[in-house]
Amino acid sequence: MTDPFCGLLIEKLPNLRRYALSLCRSGDQADDLVQSTVERALKARSSFDPASKIEAWLFRILRNAWIDIIRKNKVRGHELEYDDAPEIADSVCHQGDARLMVSSVMAAVERLPEGQREVLLLVSVEGLSYAEVAEILDVPMGTIMSRLCRARRALATKIGLSSE
Amino acid sequence: MDQTEMTDELIMAYADGELTADQAARVEEALKTDQSAQRKLAMFRETADQLKAATAPPIPDDLARRIDALIGDKDDEPAPAEADNVVPFRRFGRSGFVPTAIAACLALAIGLGTGYSLNLPDQAGEGSPFGVAALADPGIEGALASTPSGESSVLSSGATLNLIASFMDEAGVLCREFDYEGANGHSVVSVACRDGGQWQPKIAIAASGDAANHYAPASSLDALEAWLKSSGLGDPLGAEDELQHLAVR
Secondary structure: OOOHHHHHHHHOHHHHHHHHHHHOOOHHHHHHHHHHHHHHHHHOHHHOOOOOOHHHHHHHHHHHHHHHHHHHHHHHOOOOOOOOOHHHHHHHHOOOOOOOOOOHHHHHHHOOOHHHHHHHHHHHHOOOOHHHHHHHHOOOHHHHHHHHHHHHHHHHHHOOOOOO | OOHHHOOHHHHHHHHOOOOOHHHHHHHHHHHOOOHHHHHHHHHHHHHHHHHHOOOOOOOOHHHHHHHHHHHHHHOOOOOOOOOOOOOOOOOOOOOOOOOOOOOOOOOEEEEOOOOOOOOOHHHHOOOOOHHHHHOOOOOHHHHHHHOOOOOEEEOOOOOEEEEEEEEEOOOOOEEEEEEEEOOOOOEEEEEEEEEOOEEEEEEEEEOOOOHHHOOOOHHHHHHHHHHHHHHOOOOOOOHHHHHHHHHOO
């Protein structure tokens, strides 16, 4: 008999890893982040409401785990705030293995600044609502919409769609 | 609704189905006469369609094994098929990965060496740290001597012994890696080697003491991993080899 909660967890692993890759510095770090998310999810499973969307809950856990890592690295004093330096972050973080580069559109997503990339992934790729993403990222809905809008315009330019 | 209200955000929200019926109707009305807004709508729809079609990259084998180890205790699905000549044992982070999460559940790691026997509960003492006391369970010896790797044995104390793997040390002594789950929820991962008629623990790692989640997190087993690498035990025995060695008294 399969535990339905674990079944859902396993089903969402590729989505978790994709989100982790969009946040992270390397494939290895993304994998650690996914593992840490699963550990936390197993411990906190009693707080999951089965009537709600499990990916929204899991993404929030993953993001909190990621923030913990960033905090730790900040304390160590050799990590840049990713929002402040998207270009540097891109050159450092997105080299090497295939990860998100499964299509030209996802390759274009990878070149977006972090804040835009994250919202775009959660809404347009993962199919979450603006409100769900606002809750995951803990920012106002207006911020979600303006980031998403900028991301979509930039993406359209990168993949050769005209918006005007 | 006049032109000035047709912001990009509003058009995007319409394309994404985020508007109420009222709002959507007003946008549709404005779209009829606003060609710039129509082009924007097409762009927002096209970007959404392309992104929706993106598939997530597959999970790497190593990560899949790590996740299996985490939820294995909670799921009765059969373990993934292993190569025929290797005993199916539970693998925890065997790739030498460096965890980003600090091993919060790692309570202690002890190189026990010699002089402590598994079957002498008096020496272990009632007040011992749980990791050591757990290994004093008198039922462990019989299970170590007979249970194949990949199987579990329920001891008379109510504890469960999960046999993970068997190894031969350089002197030809049989060693077994196992996971002891006490009836109280405490979990210890250990390697013990057969010394004459007794089993001597070589290393014991106390994993989570949380009764609800008594799996051993991969991060807490790095010490075991490091020890196994330096111990000269080499690769786990195959199923047939293991059976032969278990049969030898």
